[in-house]
Amino acid sequence: MVALRGDGPLKLGGTMAVSVAGAESNVAIGLARLGHTVRWAGAVGEDEAGELVLRTLRAEGVDVRGVSRDAAAPTGLLLFEPRLPEVTRVHYYRAGSAGSRLGADAVERAFASAAPPRVLHLTGVTPALGADARAACARALRLADEHSVRVCVDVNFRSRLWSREEAAAVLRDWAGYADVLIASDDELPLCLPAGHHEHALDDIAGQARALLGLGVREVVVKLGARGATAYTGAGELHRPARTVRTVDAVGAGDAFVAGYLSALLDGADVAERLERGVTTGAFAVASRGDWEGAPTRAELGMLGAGDGAVLR
Numbered sequence: 001m002v003a004l005r006g007d008g009p010l011k012l013g014g015t016m017a018v019s020v021a022g023a024e025s026n027v028a029i030g031l032a033r034l035g036h037t038v039r040w041a042g043a044v045g046e047d048e049a050g051e052l053v054l055r056t057l058r059a060e061g062v063d064v065r066g067v068s069r070d071a072a073a074p075t076g077l078l079l080f081e082p083r084l085p086e087v088t089r090v091h092y093y094r095a096g097s098a099g100s101r102l103g104a105d106a107v108e109r110a111f112a113s114a115a116p117p118r119v120l121h122l123t124g125v126t127p128a129l130g131a132d133a134r135a136a137c138a139r140a141l142r143l144a145d146e147h148s149v150r151v152c153v154d155v156n157f158r159s160r161l162w163s164r165e166e167a168a169a170v171l172r173d174w175a176g177y178a179d180v181l182i183a184s185d186d187e188l189p190l191c192l193p194a195g196h197h198e199h200a201l202d203d204i205a206g207q208a209r210a211l212l213g214l215g216v217r218e219v220v221v222k223l224g225a226r227g228a229t230a231y232t233g234a235g236e237l238h239r240p241a242r243t244v245r246t247v248d249a250v251g252a253g254d255a256f257v258a259g260y261l262s263a264l265l266d267g268a269d270v271a272e273r274l275e276r277g278v279t280t281g282a283f284a285v286a287s288r289g290d291w292e293g294a295p296t297r298a299e300l301g302m303l304g305a306g307d308g309a310v311l312r
Contacts, residue, residue, distance in 0.1 A: 001076035002049040010081045020056045021290040023123040023156050030258025030294040032061040041066035041110035043102040049075035066110025070098035100129035104139035116147040123154045127170050128161035141177045154257050155183040182220045230270050239274035242282035255284035
């Protein structure tokens, strides 16, 4: 989407900064900056907003050969409204957008444009956009299964796009495909089969173990300022968040996912995956924008430089 960031309450007008945003594109950019080869499959309108999205992704080194341009629908729009120092409201204008009409053909092109990917990353945002986008995601999951591609699912529940009941109906099925399932603590119940979540609703570890029992290999729980915990067959491992001055928390979850997947692609163990995830998440929190502050691989060690450090 195109993202417009205001400098105060929208009803008062003022200036807005123009950028792009989207959960999957944020992760794609984060991974590309860390040196990975990334393909993004999506749909934009045949408009100037869509050209901005594609230009930005190309500039960040993301392969967009799987993208489709929709002449009959506009590129989606996202408005960020900083309402209080620690509270930002997000307004979506995505009904009828090109992204909501994403076709399975875009996913098929992305798979066919090069060798099958090592990891397929999906979020719960895309299926919330409508039936077409849901079908495209379902096709991606089937293709991943056919090509033995590892699947990462980030729940990323958006209450302004669909209800918890609608989300659960989709995500319970997706959990069966997921090798890595990433969620915040309040999102895990959406992935559990009906009847499983009632007795474990207040027990994060219990929910994670139930998902592991259903075939998920790793359940990673994002805990915001408290860090993240990974649950695997070998047990659980927690990593506290890195301490930084918060500038803008938007995009931190996607940045964490990019760091976690980067380390997974490097063959690192769970401890290192969590460490890189909380590090890339800290860069996002300490920077304005969804993806603009994402670090390169060479910058990962900068958080240890100390307050007021000048790197010459």
